[in-house]
Amino acid sequence: MNYKKLDKSTVLDYISDVKSVMNYFGQDELQADEIGDGNLNYVYKITSLQDPKKALILKQAVPYLRCVGEEFPLGRERMNYEIRALQKFYAIFPSFVPKVHHANEDMSLVIMEYLDSHIIMRKGLLNKVEYKNFSEQMSTFMAATLFYTSSLHLSSSDKRALIDRFNSNVELCKLSEDLVFSFAFMEHETNINTKDDECAKKLFLDVEFKEKILELKYKFMTQNDALLHGDLHTGSIMINDSETCVIDPEFAFVGPFGFDIGVLLANLVSSYVYHSVVTKDDAYKEWLLLSIKEFLSKFQAKFLNFWSESASSALLVDGYLDNATIELYKVKFIKEIFRDSVGFAACELSRRVYGVAGVEEIRGIEDVNLRAEAEGIVLKIAREFLMSYKNIQNCDEILEIVKDAR
């Protein structure tokens, strides 16, 4: 099938030929509405007129950055990786990603479950919503997807086949290399205006800091531990009281274990900083700290648990080591993942301050002085994370750094 960009009128024609979707809706009449902020893609909600609760999402990539226009080309192949990652995550643990009803790589298009009762987690955190199941659910999602796509579980050939499926996600990996690890730490046209900003100047001259960012960039580029979401901030999580759902994995690739965990950790921390500076709600801040701690410690426990349930793998041949030594090895291994996560969290926290893609809870603070205060705290936490990540021992040390920064 040749690629054709759909619009509101042709969307329904397209799905009339898709059996799985027609089966879902039965004989109902359908309506298509364009929804979403659509930075990159076109998103339509397909709804049954007879039963408005029956609805699906159709998402199609265009070969450019939608919010800028055709003069900013961006390969629509990114949708291939989103589709493949959604399907892979669903196969590992169906509860935490939207179900894919139909996917078509030629058309750069996916039709999936509509999450009607969920909101973007970043918004919920801004509004001080306490998500009781978040740490339990996200720790399961991340432990499962990271463990079961790694060489700790897969055979050597299955791991290489997985790499094959994601290795060519070149453009979006390059975007991360540039935006997460480079441009936000130097004078660059993509940054927000930093010309007269003394803090920006100080950061751009902090060579000790930047050398460590470079170490982590190299790890991001060359360490193929497991399948990552690749952009797992709180805007990529749809959530409600009972469910947590990960969306938009178009940056997916096989990369270092610590990256997704670090990105999520960073975004939880930036929410904490927002509440420190703006709402000053101590109870909510406590809940955020507790959630960070629970998320990180449950992740580690579950990852180790999946490992203990798993048979021999590419890495650990049956009979190679006695069980006691294997257990010690695993504990060391998970500690290294944890440390790298703290390093990557530092990258994510700090790149959001001057880089092109800010986060609402910091860049969105309207009062200039409060925003500057929040940025200062974020950078202070990032620096402490980065300077100490290789030796950090446990979650409490992280919480201390976060609480003490002001």
Next chain:
Amino acid sequence: MNYKKLDKSTVLDYISDVKSVMNYFGQDELQADEIGDGNLNYVYKITSLQDPKKALILKQAVPYLRCVGEEFPLGRERMNYEIRALQKFYAIFPSFVPKVHHANEDMSLVIMEYLDSHIIMRKGLLNKVEYKNFSEQMSTFMAATLFYTSSLHLSSSDKRALIDRFNSNVELCKLSEDLVFSFAFMEHETNINTKDDECAKKLFLDVEFKEKILELKYKFMTQNDALLHGDLHTGSIMINDSETCVIDPEFAFVGPFGFDIGVLLANLVSSYVYHSVVTKDDAYKEWLLLSIKEFLSKFQAKFLNFWSESASSALLVDGYLDNATIELYKVKFIKEIFRDSVGFAACELSRRVYGVAGVEEIRGIEDVNLRAEAEGIVLKIAREFLMSYKNIQNCDEILEIVKDAR
């Protein structure tokens, strides 16, 4: 073209259709002779009857391990990676690999330069030949091929394209994972008989040692720094007084910087151990140590030199860091490569003692007592390398370990 195994009579038919080869030989009459020990592949020498100095090598893979037979299947796709690596290495630095005159992946076949005046380096070392150009030439080959296939030079997309070309060399990567990093350190049917060997028992119970082997195995499996030869022992080097030529890169894949260097270092050390125990030729031992030192230090200097000549890369965006900090970063970086090389050398040294693939200079020692002595020294050096590689500072420390072991 469909795959067909050639034999002595059909080889000449095949090349009569290959223009580049026919151009090389002109109107000469040709003769085909099967040569080589042929563990894995069939190798023919094609010679001009009019001018016997005009000759090429034709090498064809069969879909099984030739020395065992069809009951041991091994995908003939391994030849694809050999062809691709030879061509890539040649493109980077033509002096150090045989020139490919014709390659055909469908036929799992390559026709290349015949090296008439070279011998296998391992044999030369056994016979105490001092190769004056070895360290100079091999350090150039390895610095160039490793640097120019890494993210320190390539763009992000070129690096991923390179990974694409080698990622599916599954079977041979798996062989290395098993044979270099696992089976040789445990009771396993592929090992030489270790039942009553006290030293083997001791090694197999040395959990401290084996945990470190596991760390390096994980690095081998997941760290994609640069294109490796993958099996660069002294039997993969053809050499004479003036030239050094690397052959047989069928294990090629994108892996950790230190692996090839470590394998070569290990094989030079095992030659040193042979001469310590068997010939006791102090002058030759000195030459070996000097060669090791020169090879390692020249490699580091040349790698840094290529780096300083290279423009910005996937890793180092122009303007990100000041030059002084970049220089410090590079020095740290090359030290990590050096340290990993020592770690991988330990794996290679020790896996050759009880593993299925021994090296002639150790396993070939006929006197049982001398062989046991040599094996003991090899294992001692390997253990010291492995226990100290993360902190080793310079080449002299390595030479001290090698000299002091007895």
